[in-house]
Amino acid sequence: MHMALADRLTAILFLMLGLALLVGGYTMDRLEIRQIHPASIPGLVPMILGVLLSICAVLLYRSSYKPEERNAAPVFSGGSWGRLGITTVICTVYALGLVGWLPYFWATFVFAVCFTLIFSFPLDGERRTQLIAVAGALVLGVGVALGSSLLFQELFLVRLP
Amino acid sequence: MSGLGDLVAGLGTLLTPMMLFHAAWATLLGIVVGSLPGLTATMGVALMTTLTYSLDSTSAIFVLICMYVGAIYGGSRSAILLNIPGTPASAATSLDGYPLAKQGRAGYAMGLATAGSALGTIAGVLMLVLIAPPLAEAALNFGSFEFFWLAVFGILISGQLTADTTPLKGYIAGLLGLAVAMIGSEGIHAHVRFNLGVGDLNAGIALIPAMVGAFGFAEVLTAMWNKAGEVVAKKDKSDRTIPDLADLWRYKFTIARSGIIGTIVGIIPGVGEDIGAWASYAAARKTSKEKEKFGHGSHEGLIAAETGNSAVVPGSLIPAITLAVPGSASSAVLIAALFIHGIRPGPLIMIEQPHFVGLISAMVLIATLFMAIYGLTLTKAFVQVLRVPYSYLMPVVFVLCVIGTYALSQRIFDIWIMVFFGLAGFVLRQMKYPMAPLVLGIILGDLLDKSLRRGLTLSDGDLAPFFTRPVSAAFVAVIVLSIAMNMPAVRRVTLAPFRWIGARLNA
Numbered sequence: 001m002h003m004a005l006a007d008r009l010t011a012i013l014f015l016m017l018g019l020a021l022l023v024g025g026y027t028m029d030r031l032e033i034r035q036i037h038p039a040s041i042p043g044l045v046p047m048i049l050g051v052l053l054s055i056c057a058v059l060l061y062r063s064s065y066k067p068e069e070r071n072a073a074p075v076f077s078g079g080s081w082g083r084l085g086i087t088t089v090i091c092t093v094y095a096l097g098l099v100g101w102l103p104y105f106w107a108t109f110v111f112a113v114c115f116t117l118i119f120s121f122p123l124d125g126e127r128r129t130q131l132i133a134v135a136g137a138l139v140l141g142v143g144v145a146l147g148s149s150l151l152f153q154e155l156f157l158v159r160l161p
Numbered sequence: 162m163s164g165l166g167d168l169v170a171g172l173g174t175l176l177t178p179m180m181l182f183h184a185a186w187a188t189l190l191g192i193v194v195g196s197l198p199g200l201t202a203t204m205g206v207a208l209m210t211t212l213t214y215s216l217d218s219t220s221a222i223f224v225l226i227c228m229y230v231g232a233i234y235g236g237s238r239s240a241i242l243l244n245i246p247g248t249p250a251s252a253a254t255s256l257d258g259y260p261l262a263k264q265g266r267a268g269y270a271m272g273l274a275t276a277g278s279a280l281g282t283i284a285g286v287l288m289l290v291l292i293a294p295p296l297a298e299a300a301l302n303f304g305s306f307e308f309f310w311l312a313v314f315g316i317l318i319s320g321q322l323t324a325d326t327t328p329l330k331g332y333i334a335g336l337l338g339l340a341v342a343m344i345g346s347e348g349i350h351a352h353v354r355f356n357l358g359v360g361d362l363n364a365g366i367a368l369i370p371a372m373v374g375a376f377g378f379a380e381v382l383t384a385m386w387n388k389a390g391e392v393v394a395k396k397d398k399s400d401r402t403i404p405d406l407a408d409l410w411r412y413k414f415t416i417a418r419s420g421i422i423g424t425i426v427g428i429i430p431g432v433g434e435d436i437g438a439w440a441s442y443a444a445a446r447k448t449s450k451e452k453e454k455f456g457h458g459s460h461e462g463l464i465a466a467e468t469g470n471s472a473v474v475p476g477s478l479i480p481a482i483t484l485a486v487p488g489s490a491s492s493a494v495l496i497a498a499l500f501i502h503g504i505r506p507g508p509l510i511m512i513e514q515p516h517f518v519g520l521i522s523a524m525v526l527i528a529t530l531f532m533a534i535y536g537l538t539l540t541k542a543f544v545q546v547l548r549v550p551y552s553y554l555m556p557v558v559f560v561l562c563v564i565g566t567y568a569l570s571q572r573i574f575d576i577w578i579m580v581f582f583g584l585a586g587f588v589l590r591q592m593k594y595p596m597a598p599l600v601l602g603i604i605l606g607d608l609l610d611k612s613l614r615r616g617l618t619l620s621d622g623d624l625a626p627f628f629t630r631p632v633s634a635a636f637v638a639v640i641v642l643s644i645a646m647n648m649p650a651v652r653r654v655t656l657a658p659f660r661w662i663g664a665r666l667n668a
Contacts (some may be wrong), residue, residue, distance in 0.1 A: 003326075006592055014333060021340060022353060031350055039617035042352040045610040046343050053336045060329055070326040076591055079386035087385040087555070088584070091378065095580050100573050104564070112556040119385075119552035140553055142191050144560050156215045159567045 004064040004071040011061035015054055022050030083119070090115055104160040105145045113141035164290035167519020168526070175523050180223060187224040188531040191231020193546055199384025200558065201248040202232035203490040204376040208558075210369060211565025212301070215519050218502035223524045225498055229491050230282060230474055233434050234536065237274040237467055238543045241267055250434030250473075253442040253466035260458035268540055272404040273460055275536030277416065277467030280409075282529040284420025284468070285427065285475030286522050292428070293518045297483035300508035305616035308629050310636035312317045312609035315486050316601050319431025321594035321643055328647055334594045338602015339609065341366055348611045361574040368497040368603055370566045370578040375596055376490070377562040378583025381555050383590065403537060412461050415445045419468035426469075427476020431601035433489035434470040434477075441469025475525050482506050482518060486605065490597045493604050507577035 025046030028040070064071055090111065098107035116137035122129050152158040175184075187209070194205035209228045213221035236251030237521035241258035254274060303311070316339065320331025344355045345365025356362040409416070419441035426437040445465030446455045455462045478485060478495070482618025485507040487493035499506050510517055567580040620626045625634055645651040 003592070010592065017340070021343075021668065028354065029352060031352060033492060034350065036350055037618040037622070039622040040349055042347050042350060042354055044614060044617075046340075046354065049336055049339050049343065053340065056329060056333045056336060059663070060333065063327065063329065070593075084382060084386045087382055091559050092380065092580060092584075094559070095576050099563060099567075099576060105218040108560050108564075115554050115556040115559075120550060136553070140556070144557050148560055148564050151212075152568055153565055156212075156568060158564075159571060160564075161573060 001075050002071065003073045003075050006075045007064040007071070011057045011064065014057035014060070017054075018050045018054030018057055020050070021046045021053060025050055042111055086118055087115075090118070100161045105149050108145040108148060110142045112144045113137045116140050164218050164294050164518060164522075167516050168286075168290050168522045170516060171518075171520035171523030172512075172526065174520060175223065175527055176217070180220065181527070183220055183224050184227050184527050184531050187227035188231040189535055191228040191528075192235035192238070192535055192543070194228070195232030195235025195248045196238035196543055196546055197235075197549070197554065198243065198245045198247050199380050199387075199551070200232075201376060201380060202229055202236070202250065203372065203494060204380055204558075205229075205367065206491045206494045207236070207372045207376055208496075208561050208565055210494055210501070210562070211373070211568055213498070214501065214568065218504060219520070221502050222495075222499065222504070222521065224528075225495055226521065226524040227528040227531065229495070230471075230525060231532055231535075232491075233469075233470055233474055234275070234278040234532050235543075236470075237278070238271065239547055241270045241274065242544060242547060248434070250438055250470040251466075252435055252437040253469070254463060256442070256456050256466070257462040261463065262458070264458055266458075269404065270458075270463060271474045271540050271543075272537060273408070273463050274467045275533055276404045276409055277419075277464040278471040278536070279529050279533045280416050281420050281423055281468035281471035282474060282532075283527060284417065285424045285472035286525050286529075288421075288424045289475040290481055290518060290522045291524070293479050293483050294511055296479060297508050297511040297518075298634050300484055301511075303508065303632065304630075305612040305619060306630055306633045307607055307636070309612035309616055309627065309642070310633050311484065311486060312605040312612065314485040314636050314640055315430030315605055316598055316609075317640055318429055318643060319601050320595070320598040321647075322429070322432045322436055323597045325593040325595065330385065330592075330594045331598050334589065334596070335598035335602045338599040338604075339606045341371070341599075342603050342604075342606020343610070348607055349614055361572065366578055366603070366635060367569065367575065368493070368600075369569050370575040371603055372490075372494050372583045372600060373566050374560050374579035374582025375586035375600065377558065378579060379560070379586035379596075382557050382583065382587040384551055384555060386587075406477045408460055409464075412464050412663070415449075415461050415465050418448075420472045423472025424476035424479075427473035427488045428479050430480055430486045430488060431493075431597045432595055433491070434473040437473035437476070438466045438470035441465045441472075444528075473523070478521060480526070482510055482521065483508060485608070487601060490600050493600045495526060496604065546547045 003056060025043035028043030028046070030041045054144050083109070094107065094111035117133065120137070149160060153160050190206055194200045195202055205228050206225055209225055212223050216224065232248060233250050236246055236248035237254045237258065239245050239247035240251035240255035241262050244255050244259040245256050246252045257269045258274065261267065278392040300332050317332070318337035320335040321328045324331030344362055346363055355362050420442045422444055426432055426440055442462060442465050445461055446452060449455065449461055451459060452462060473489060477492040480486045480488050481492040481496050485496055487496055496506055504517065505513065562579060563576055566575045567573065569575060590596065616627060628637055646655060
């Protein structure tokens with residue numbers, strides 16, 4: 001994807017967000033019942049922000065058609081989609097699923113072992129290097145889970161999820 | 162000169178075995194964090210904030226300052242050895258540091274970087290103790306009108322100077338940050354805005370989860386997305402770490418100029434260490450007698466970049482302490498940490514805690530001392546640190562992102578906020594939206610909102626005081642000028658007199 005197309009798509013998104021802020025600010029309770037000063041209504045700044053964001057979105061959309069170098073630059077290139085996808089999934093599952101569902105120690109242990117193994121396990125390696133990778137992941141998993149549990153629970157007195 | 166007296170008193174408070182122990186481990190950890198590409202100073206300070214809740218306020222702030230100073234310096238390690246800046250602040254360092262490493266003089270490059278960083282920080286600290294007290298005193302006269310324009314100015318200038326490609330993206334990032342700050346109970350009538358029916362949003366979005374997401378999780382994603390660099394292994398036999406004093410003396414003007422540029426860049430709201438380094442580097446190249454060496458292992462270029470980025474650290478603390486307006490993204494986290502520990506940054510700081518400026522300056526100085534000791538002695542160990550694979554490092558970082566965020570108020574909801582900001586932060590970064598104005602927007606949103614509505618209430622809806630009071634008028638002039646400078650015709654006309662003077666001076 002080129003920056004011009006990415007900018008156009010985000011400009012549309014920002015325009016919608018800007019209009020939503022404007023409408024949200026305009027329709028917000030003006031607290032007349034509390035007889036506040038009309039210039040201090042809670043929706044004032046959201047309305048202003050909505051207008052400004054909409055203007056910026058329109059300018060961004062327009063600027064994406066200019067024949068400039070930055071518009072032709074590729075976006076989301078030069079990296080590994082596979083690594084990004086796996087990292088996103090595994091981190092999100094841990095943060096939003098495992099923590100709170102499993103006890104913190106086990107959630108963290110499972111996450112750290114899986115993360116390390118996925119990115120460092122030598123699929124084509126010798127049996128010995130594979131065993132070392134598994135052992136390394138297990139040690140890291142226990143270390144991180146135990147270390148962070150003890151640190152936060154015993155030292156900072158946090159009730160872990 | 163009472164500022165210098167406070168600095169000495171601050172040093173006296175901090176020179177206890179326990180405090181020095183905190184400084185020793187926190188600075189070392191900061192250098193390690195900074196030297197690892199993918200872990201930045203802001204992320205280090207944000208994560209460390211979550212690890213220092215239980216410390217007393219002086220120790221906690223001291224640890225955070227040491228982390229900040231260490232991390233900004235640590236970025237130079239990977240910039241020199243890998244050609245990948247450990248933090249964005251060290252991008253300019255890699256231009257001359259990496260060629261030096263390729264010539265087998267990595268040790269000397271690191272020594273120069275250490276000396277440059279230490280001298281830059283000391284220059285910044287001097288300006289911190291001299292500028293902060295009078296600035297806080299002047300800010301005591303600020304009313305709602307001035308604070309409104311200060312917030313607008315901060316976000317605008319940060320958006321303008323930190324944007325990679327077009328200032329428009331910086332402005333949009335700032336507006337998005339302000340929009341985020343609109344969520345939750347507002348500060349005047351306690352009316353809940355935009356909570357989308359979610360009760361957890363009634364209190365608004367806390368800064369620490371948002372920052373840990375935008376600078377922690379987003380950086381984990383960026384690190385896994387990017388390819389790893391190669392450590393330079395070549396070593397010249399004549400290479401040594403202790404820099405030649407004659408070499409430093411030869412570049413005394415470059416060091417002084419870079420220190421001043423870095424501090425001034427630090428004072429400008431939301432414009433961080435990377436801009437400080439680039440501005441110092443550009444100024445050094447322009448005035449250098451050895452222009453041709455820049456980019457090919459110039460000692461002067463390396464010193465300018467490192468002095469510039471390190472001077473930003475104390476510089477950015479000046480507005481952070483006296484106006485509660487952060488000078489960089491890391492100092493934005495520091496402001497949040499100060500509030501957590503019961504210190505209220507802002508103009509009243511000189512009345513409520515008159516010795517705080519001296520104390521924080523002393524913290525920066527001691528951190529610099531430890532940084533210099535480590536920098537000149539542990540070069541080989543840092544090379545080993547750079548060999549730690551991401552597959553082992555990143556799960557640890559992410560676990561700290563999650564549990565640190567949760568520990569703030571023991572709510573699972575904060576972890577959701579962190580993940581959201583991490584994913585959004587990654588996408589926005591890839592599309593060249595700067596993060597600093599976004600963070601500044603979140604921090605300054607409340608100030609801007611309250612100041613505008615309070616000002617309008619005071620003036621009974623009249624807009625005139627926003628433009629006629631002297632300080633307000635000055636802010637308006639600068640704001641209009643900085644927006645207008647985006648137009649080529651205005652820029653040409655405005656810069657013409659400066660070009661004319663420059664041409665006469667060069668002739």
